[in-house]
Amino acid sequence: MRRVALFxxxxxxxxxxxxxxxxxxxxxxxxxxxxxxLSSHGHLYRGxxxxxxxxxxxxxxxxxxxxxxxxxxxxxRQFIVNTKTAGVxxxxxxxxxxxxxAKYGCPAADMSKEVNLAGLREGFRKFSSE
Numbered sequence: 001m002r003r004v005a006l007f008x009x010x011x012x013x014x015x016x017x018x019x020x021x022x023x024x025x026x027x028x029x030x031x032x033x034x035x036x037x038l039s040s041h042g043h044l045y046r047g048x049x050x051x052x053x054x055x056x057x058x059x060x061x062x063x064x065x066x067x068x069x070x071x072x073x074x075x076x077r078q079f080i081v082n083t084k085t086a087g088v089x090x091x092x093x094x095x096x097x098x099x100x101x102a103k104y105g106c107p108a109a110d111m112s113k114e115v116n117l118a119g120l121r122e123g124f125r126k127f128s129s130e
Contacts, residue, residue, distance in 0.1 A: 042117030
């Protein structure tokens, strides 16, 4: 009986270790994280548990003004997250997105400064808020 219990505990531990190894999590700013698995570009979370953007985030940037912004894969829409209030603002076109960034005092979206989970995981780029 004791061997069975040790085997079950070992199996549970192994499953947890594999789960952790297959998921990656990187800090962005103000307690927000980009998290996902090996085949994911990542999802935006507040802390480790609270999902903010559940669609795959293809690129994300930050601002010293307290905003994280980027775009998602499925719909191609852009988002702006106020890191103080956790509010998410969605934009369907580049013009309204650019106007909103200017209104909040954020730098313009720049693909060469965007990060995603794949780039963070491979160490190609680091997240910075300008």
